[in-house]
Amino acid sequence: MAKPVVEPRRAEAPVDELFIERWSPRAFRDEPLSETEVAGLFEAARWAPSCYNDQPWLFLYARAPEDRARFLQILTEGNRVWASRAPLLAFVLARRAFRHNGRVNRHALFDAGAAWMSLALQARRLGLYAHGMAGFSPEKVYADLGVPEAEYDAIAAVAVGRLGDPGTLPENLAAMEHPNQRKPSVEVAREGAFAGA
Numbered sequence: 001m002a003k004p005v006v007e008p009r010r011a012e013a014p015v016d017e018l019f020i021e022r023w024s025p026r027a028f029r030d031e032p033l034s035e036t037e038v039a040g041l042f043e044a045a046r047w048a049p050s051c052y053n054d055q056p057w058l059f060l061y062a063r064a065p066e067d068r069a070r071f072l073q074i075l076t077e078g079n080r081v082w083a084s085r086a087p088l089l090a091f092v093l094a095r096r097a098f099r100h101n102g103r104v105n106r107h108a109l110f111d112a113g114a115a116w117m118s119l120a121l122q123a124r125r126l127g128l129y130a131h132g133m134a135g136f137s138p139e140k141v142y143a144d145l146g147v148p149e150a151e152y153d154a155i156a157a158v159a160v161g162r163l164g165d166p167g168t169l170p171e172n173l174a175a176m177e178h179p180n181q182r183k184p185s186v187e188v189a190r191e192g193a194f195a196g197a
């Protein structure tokens, strides 16, 4: 059967190539990251902005085989099948309360999202790829990794590595192994009020 034509990503306005070149592959090369690469990923995340500069994110990461195996058990089967080859797995946690006053931080997820995106863009700068995941068990993050649930919200998982061979993926995933598209910009940004006068 003929392969479907994959349209290349096209920007609607001039933008740094980094934004277009970031995408979420599933075929990773099982090749370790260097210390410098790992440090660079988390350094980028460190400089993300946050409400009251609280920096509510915490990345728990795994590189050693035994740690990766432990982290993999927390992912859904659908993610485990491809993420098992990624040399770095992480869970993104967001601290629920502000450090300065103990009040609920309504923006912790927003801030942790900014930190993850910084990491993902830095990954591309390093020739790496980061793939975010919702498919994992937060309950297992708390129970298996000793995360205090009352203090932290386990909000996402991330796989990082170098691009691998799509032939290592099950057929259905191999068919999706290319950058996808976006809604037109008019659908995501509007000038003025939502509606009415």
Ligand SMILES: Cc1cc2nc3c(=O)[nH]c(=O)nc-3n(C[C@H](O)[C@H](O)[C@H](O)COP(=O)(O)O)c2cc1C
Binding pocket: 022, 023, 024, 025, 079, 131, 132, 133, 134, 135, 136, 156, 179, 180
């Ligand atoms: C918070 C979040 C959760 C996601 N969960 C999964 C997941 O569980 N499994 C998966 O294969 N991809 C997952 N993705 C990847 C998205 O499907 C992907 O980012 C989206 O289709 C846009 O494609 P791109 O990242 O290649 O530009 C997730 C992405 C984010 C940001």
